[in-house]
Amino acid sequence: xxxxxxxxxxxxxxxxxxxxxxxxxxxxxxxxxxxxxxxxxxxxxxxxxxxxxxxxxxxxxxxxxxxxxxxxxxxxxxxxxxxxxxxxxxxxxxxxxxxxxxxxxxxxxxxxxxxxxxxxxxxxxxxxxxxxxxxxxxxxxxxxxxxxxxxxxxxxxxxxxxxxxxxxxxxxxxxxxxxxxxxxxxxxxxxxxxxxxxxxxxxxxxxxxxxxxxxxxxxxx
Amino acid sequence: xxxxxxxxxxxxxxxxxxxxxxxxxxxxxxxxxxxxxxxxxxxxxxxxxxxxxxxxxxxxxxxxxxxxxxxxxxxxxxxxxxxxxxxxxxxxxxxxxxxxxxxxxxxxxxxxxxxxxxxxxxxxxxxxxxxxxxxxxxxxxxxxxxxxxxxxxxxxxxxxxxxxxxxxxxxxxxxxxxxxxxxxxxxxxxxxxxxxxxxxxxxxxxxxxxxxxxxxxxxxxxxxxxxxxxxxxxxxxxxxxxxxxxxxxxxxxxxxxxxxxxxxxxxxxxxxxxxxxxxxxxxxx
Numbered sequence: 001x002x003x004x005x006x007x008x009x010x011x012x013x014x015x016x017x018x019x020x021x022x023x024x025x026x027x028x029x030x031x032x033x034x035x036x037x038x039x040x041x042x043x044x045x046x047x048x049x050x051x052x053x054x055x056x057x058x059x060x061x062x063x064x065x066x067x068x069x070x071x072x073x074x075x076x077x078x079x080x081x082x083x084x085x086x087x088x089x090x091x092x093x094x095x096x097x098x099x100x101x102x103x104x105x106x107x108x109x110x111x112x113x114x115x116x117x118x119x120x121x122x123x124x125x126x127x128x129x130x131x132x133x134x135x136x137x138x139x140x141x142x143x144x145x146x147x148x149x150x151x152x153x154x155x156x157x158x159x160x161x162x163x164x165x166x167x168x169x170x171x172x173x174x175x176x177x178x179x180x181x182x183x184x185x186x187x188x189x190x191x192x193x194x195x196x197x198x199x200x201x202x203x204x205x206x207x208x209x210x211x212x213x214x215x216x217x218x219x220x221x
Numbered sequence: 222x223x224x225x226x227x228x229x230x231x232x233x234x235x236x237x238x239x240x241x242x243x244x245x246x247x248x249x250x251x252x253x254x255x256x257x258x259x260x261x262x263x264x265x266x267x268x269x270x271x272x273x274x275x276x277x278x279x280x281x282x283x284x285x286x287x288x289x290x291x292x293x294x295x296x297x298x299x300x301x302x303x304x305x306x307x308x309x310x311x312x313x314x315x316x317x318x319x320x321x322x323x324x325x326x327x328x329x330x331x332x333x334x335x336x337x338x339x340x341x342x343x344x345x346x347x348x349x350x351x352x353x354x355x356x357x358x359x360x361x362x363x364x365x366x367x368x369x370x371x372x373x374x375x376x377x378x379x380x381x382x383x384x385x386x387x388x389x390x391x392x393x394x395x396x397x398x399x400x401x402x403x404x405x406x407x408x409x410x411x412x413x414x415x416x417x418x419x420x421x422x423x424x425x426x427x428x429x430x431x432x433x434x435x436x437x438x439x440x441x442x443x444x445x446x447x448x449x450x451x452x453x454x455x456x457x458x459x460x461x462x463x464x465x466x467x468x469x470x471x472x473x474x475x476x477x478x479x480x481x482x483x484x485x486x487x488x489x490x491x492x493x494x495x496x497x498x499x500x501x502x503x504x505x506x
Contacts, residue, residue, distance in 0.1 A: 042337055049295050056289065061280055062273075069276035078281050082289050089293040093344040100267050107270035115238065163274045181239035182272045188239045203234075210233035214268055 034151075037102035044092040052089050058152055059103075060085070063110045070114035070183050076121070080114045115185035166216035174209035177202055227251060227258045229265075236265035237272075250359045253352050381464065385413065385422055393417035397477075399425060400497045408459075412477055412498045419467040421450060423479070425496070428455040431481060438482040439463065440490050443474045450477075452486040 032040065032054045043051035063084050068077035087109070088095075095105050167175055180186045180194065188206065192199045227235070227248055234240045235248045252259045388394050394417075399410035410425030423439055431437065436454060440447040448471055453463035479496035 045337055046333055061278055064281040065276040065279045066273040068279055078285050081281060082292055085289045086292045100263055104267040104270040107273035108266055111273055160274045163271045167275050178237060178272060181237045182269060187241050189241060206234060206239055207230050
């Protein structure tokens with residue numbers, strides 16, 4: 001019993017999947033808005049479309065923003081975000097709560113998907129990309145809505161501010177190396193080449209940067 | 222990597238994505254097999270993933286929501302599917318009753334958690350299987366790499382053979398027989414000297430391997446003084462082929478010898494002679 005290409009999940013939970021779905025009723029969404037991420041993922045494994053809608057609205061900006069940071073292209077960032085969420089719906093079991101936070105897992109999936117696209121694009125165009133260039137203002141979508149989940153959104157903003165502060169507190173050269181690796185998808189050797197620095201210097205900067213970031217965030221996030 | 226644990230530094234580099242692909246693959250392979258390192262890498266990945274939160278907050282276009290839901294298959298069912306659904310419902314009345322129970326709140330999410338845990342456990346087994354396949358794939362990839370290296374070595378050796386054959390045929394080349402001074406041995410060899418290209422080959426067979434700490438060293442005599450051409454080691458079958466260029470400034474030569482020296486070679490000829498090469502100048506003439 002596999003409809004819409006989704007994995008089979010036997011039991012009464014599947015019955016809900018015969019229901020029509022366009023946009024979840026406000027009441028259905030409201031009942032799940034306060035659920036933590038892990039509970040939403042459990043519900044998604046049970047093919048709860050409303051839970052998926054809540055999770056999508058909760059994190060789509062974050063996923064899109066990270067994708068855009070890597071790809072610097074609105075269309076490609078939307079494609080990558082779509083892939084991340086569709087995979088989340090189709091393969092929710094790949095998230096295992098015991099192994100860590102949902103947000104970490106989602107961000108890792110997003111980064112990996114975007115970097116894969118970046119490398120594929122690099123291979124296609126056979127030129128060095130500039131993923132850390134300033135975003136093209138003209139390409140930025142302007143759609144804006146009120147947060148669906150104000151409390152969660154506020155917590156997320158606070159967490160973002162803490163991490164941004166920790167990253168900004170690093171020496172500039174360490175910060176650049178971490179960003180080139182994480183958002184640029186560059187290896188240490190590629191970073192060394194781009195920055196015209198010895199490989200050992202780059203390795204040291206990444207090591208020190210991660211150490212300081214760990215110390216700065218382990219108590220706060 | 223196999224058999225060794227990764228360091229915190231490697232875990233960080235792996236998590237931030239800065240490792241070279243070959244090393245990254247080796248780390249991934251190790252993580253598939255080592256729970257302790259896997260925990261360390263996961264902690265590093267959790268830290269690295271926070272970096273993603275520093276991206277400036279942007280909003281995608283409103284059409285993305287529709288695209289995602291459509292691509293996920295969360296759409297209005299087609300008439301065919303409706304008919305299919307009705308058919309299923311008619312055929313499975315009992316399931317429909319249970320479903321109705323579910324819809325009316327008879328079954329709560331809490332009640333499903335046990336099932337879901339079991340499901341997660343099953344899925345974990347599938348993930349482990351997939352991981353095993355990944356390990357096998359990595360092993361095959363490594364084997365392929367080894368084969369490619371071997372093919373490259375064979376190609377290199379073939380190229381060396383061609384060059385040696387060409388040297389044999391060159392009119393500017395002298396070929397001298399090598400005389401073994403060890404009467405109990407069966408070693409035979411040739412010294413090939415291409416004066417035009419300033420290259421020299423030494424080829425010998427049935428050459429006993431030297432014990433640890435010793436090596437063969439070849440010397441050429443010019444003007445009564447010995448100049449080292451370098452050290453060489455025969456393979457397991459006792460075959461040795463050594464190629465080098467004639468040292469700069471060495472224009473005349475008379476004889477050559479092979480001696481046994483300490484490992485790494487000696488700056489002056491000290492060890493016992495095992496081969497003597499006939500008078501090259503005479504051969505050339």
